[in-house]
Amino acid sequence: DAGVTQSPTHLIKTRGQQVTLRCSPISGHKSVSWYQQVLGQGPQFIFQYYEKEERGRGNFPDRFSARQFPNYSSELNVNALLLGDSALYLCASSSLGTANEKLFFGSGTQLSVL
Amino acid sequence: DQQVKQNSPSLSVQEGRISILNCDYTNSMFDYFLWYKKYPAEGPTFLISISSIKDKNEDGRFTVFLNKSAKHLSLHIVPSQPGDSAVYFCAARPFTSQFYFGTGTSLTVIP
Numbered sequence: 001d002a003g004v005t006q007s008p009t010h011l012i013k014t015r016g017q018q019v020t021l022r023c024s025p026i027s028g029h030k031s032v033s034w035y036q037q038v039l040g041q042g043p044q045f046i047f048q049y050y051e052k053e054e055r056g057r058g059n060f061p062d063r064f065s066a067r068q069f070p071n072y073s074s075e076l077n078v079n080a081l082l083l084g085d086s087a088l089y090l091c092a093s094s095s096l097g098t099a100n101e102k103l104f105f106g107s108g109t110q111l112s113v114l
Numbered sequence: 115d116q117q118v119k120q121n122s123p124s125l126s127v128q129e130g131r132i133s134i135l136n137c138d139y140t141n142s143m144f145d146y147f148l149w150y151k152k153y154p155a156e157g158p159t160f161l162i163s164i165s166s167i168k169d170k171n172e173d174g175r176f177t178v179f180l181n182k183s184a185k186h187l188s189l190h191i192v193p194s195q196p197g198d199s200a201v202y203f204c205a206a207r208p209f210t211s212q213f214y215f216g217t218g219t220s221l222t223v224i225p
Binding site: 004033035040041042043044045048056058090092100101102103104105106107108 | 118120146148150155156157158159160163165203205211212213214215216217218
């Protein structure tokens with residue numbers, strides 16, 4: 001079975017532009033979470049989706065939005081990009097609802113904002 | 115507000131010796147803890163977990179210890195191997211809520 005897949009792997013944008021990142025979860029996983037990892041820091045929670053519903057949102061501005069599709073894949077959108085949005089964006093899938101839930105991560109999308 | 119802290123940014127250990135990575139947390143509601151390993155250009159990979167009802171969990175060369183009164187957990191790797199060289203993150207969460215990650219410890223195992 002394929003793991004979590006993310007696209008694109010690298011992206012360069014300029015300030016003010018908009019970006020869409022994509023994620024396909026592991027087959028059978030219904031939950032997708034998005035994390036931002038800035039260099040030298042740990043992953044920071046952005047969103048969690050389960051069955052197309054938002055289950056949680058981290059401390060990120062409204063410029064960040066996401067959605068989940070009927071096939072459980074997900075998109076993360078960031079509008080009006082700032083230099084500080086440059087980071088590795090990680091998608092993780094899981095079988096939500098189990099007490100010992102584990103996150104399975106993709107390789108990430110490296111976003112550079114110039 | 116960093117609720118999960120890894121105060122050692124880096125650690126170097128000789129091959130065959132024990133590696134001990136530490137993690138502290140501040141939220142007493144955290145009841146589930148995980149360790150992840152991350153190689154460059156890859157996403158974090160799950161290593162081992164522990165719930166708050168236990169104080170120790172083993173999986174092969176990896177053992178996680180949890181001290182709830184001290185709000186401290188540690189990951190022991192015995193024996194350490196050069197392939198263990200990576201960045202290690204601890205993560206914690208309150209029941210069914212979001213995961214909080216530490217800042218990571220870069221482990222180098224010297225052959």
